[in-house]
Amino acid sequence: MTTPFIGRSRELGELNRRYQSQKAEFMILYGRRRVGKTRLITHWMEMAKPRAFFWIAAPTSSVDQLRSFSQAVFRFESQSQPPADMSYGDWPTAFEALARLAEKERLAVIVDEFTYLLEAEPAVSAYLQHAWDHSLSKSNLFLILSGSHLGMMHRQVLSYQAPLYGRSTANLLLQPLPFGVTHSFYPNYSADERVAVYAMLGGVPAYWERFASERNLTQNIRSEFLNYSASLHDEPRLLLADFLRDPHNYISIFRAIANGARTPKEIAGFSGLEEKHIPQYLSVLTETGFITRRVPVTKPPTSRLGRHFIADPFLRFYYRFLARRQSQLALGVEEQALEEIKRHLLDFIGTYTWEELCQEWLLRATGHVHLPFLPDQVGSAWTRKAQVDVVGINSMEKTLILGECKWSPKAMGRDVLDGLVQKTAEFVPSEGRWRVYYLGFARGGWLREAQSYAKTFEKTNVQGENWTAIGLSILDLSQVDQDLRDWSESKDNGGEIVF
Structure with a gap:
């Protein structure tokens, strides 16, 4: 049974707008493997019913690809089956056939899995660039190139040195x-x-x-993570293969970071790799988007307090709980892995996911809830003495939001909020006079004493050497969940569109 299509209203609207344009349009649609690029396109075609030519490249030879593409064009144009050996002589001729199809009537041309075509015929991007410059851009065409191999898409389509650089009218990174x-x-x-x-x-x-x-959480974990034959076990290898020819040392770094190593020195100590090589490995992994280097949002990007994290939740979970247990899972030994997940999942969520969702809440809160000021940067912050989970800062207006996140199922007391306020001096920048607002996020809610404290906080006149506290709000999981649900539906920011 096909699952329902969820979200992506912004992207669907952009596809409609480009198709309805009065000029030739060229969109690059890219994103990580499995993120839903093909599903987005096919759903748009079902809903908008454009005049569309859709072709998926396959991992085969250039000759096979050209023959497949040529025959698809023939079927679209003539509405009949081509001879088995029918093929255009070369790719420039095939692209000229597309231009003829779009001479008088609007045509959407979707080339999916474009990176397979690039692997078999690297010169195809130059052929397409020439065709776009001389004929396709003058036709009534809406061209979409879609690809999952992010490294290849960046090098051969999006980079400054790529033949197609500057030709696209929209680049859409599907998040x-x-x-x-x-x-x-x-x-x-x-x-x-x-x-x-x-x-x-x-x-x-x-x-x-x-x-x-329809399965409960434990049943899903058993079926999809602890069952060695489940397809999800292949995903880390496939994801890394999009960027790395020899992933072995990189996998060691993933394991190190998943187990709490944050700096090059700590990563070298855990992985056994030489510390002098770690920065280069981290640079490559940062380009993939799977690893990120974060600095306190109250500090400049060059801060020596930078720490490395696995940005992708799936890879973060896999390398924390499953990667080192593959031999056990292959033998059907599941219980040890399940017990470790049960024992550590609470801390894992509290350390990563809950903080990230609370940071997302602050990012999305703009225009939806009343906050005394709007941050232009959101993240977390830490010093050698303290850490704050959620921080929003506006350096121009000298305003700061500090938030504490607790994932315990128990209701939190006032002491959590007092502790947050006591950290303030560690994070207020030294220059200027700052206003500070506080947020408390607790999965299990707040005890009555904490609720009373939040209501009367504005009257407490809390201040420091160069800052003044102006308010405090507290939220529980149900409120965060409902807000993110409402805001996701209204904004639906599932993709990044760059013009």
Whole structure:
């Protein structure tokens, strides 16, 4: 049974707008494997019913690809079956045939898995560039190139040196779905269960389809993570293969970071790799987007307090809980892995996913809830003495938001909020006079004493040497869940569109 299409209203609207344009349009659609690029395109075609030519490249030879493309063009144009050996003489001729199809009537041409074509025929991007410059850009064409091999898409399509650089009229990086739409996919799951799913799978729709909503969380973990034959076990290798020819040392770095190593020195100590080589490995992994270097948002990007994290939730979960247990899982020994997941999942979610969702709440809160000021940067912050989970800063206006996140199922007391306020001096920049606002996020809610404290906080006149506290708000999981649900539906920021 086909799962329902969820979200992506912004991207669907952009596809409609480009198709309805009065000029030739050229969109590059790219994103990580399994994020839903093909599903987005096919759903748009079902809903908008454009005049469209859709072709998927396959991992085969250039001759086979050209023959397949040529015959698809012939079938579209003549509405009849071509001879088995029919093929245009070369790719420039095939592209000229497309231009003829779009001379008088609007035509959407979608070339999916474009990177397979690039692998077999690297010169195809130069052929396409020539065709675009001389004929396709003068036709009534809406061209979409879609690809998952991010390294190749960057090098041969998007980079300054690529033949197609500057030709596209829109580049759309399709992002994973936000947490706020999980309620549509898992209507039978509670909010904390959906947070757990998001901690394991992130926002990748194809992974969500593996976690059946009619099974409980433990059943899904057993079926899709602890069952060695499950397809999800192949995903880390496939994801890294899009960028790396020899991933062995990089996998060691993933394992190190998943187990708490944050600096090059710590990563070298855990992985056994020479420390002098770690920065280069980290640079490559940062380019993939799977690893990120974060600095306190109150510090400049060059801060020596930078730490490395696995940005992709699925890879983060896999290398923390499953990577070192592959031999056990291959032998059918599941219970040890399941017990470790049960024992450490609470801390894992609290350390990563819950903080990230609370940071997302602050990012999305602009225009939806009343906050005394709007940050232009959101993240976390730390010094050698303290850490704050959620920080929003506006350096021009000298305003700061500090937030504490707790993933315990128990209700939190006033001491958590007092502790947050006491950290303020560690994070207020030294220059200027600052206003500070506080946020408390607690999965299990807040005790009455904490609620009373939040209501009367403005009257306490808390201040420091160069800062003044102006307010405090507290939220629980149900409120964060509902807000992210509402805001995801209204904004639906599932992709990044660059013109």
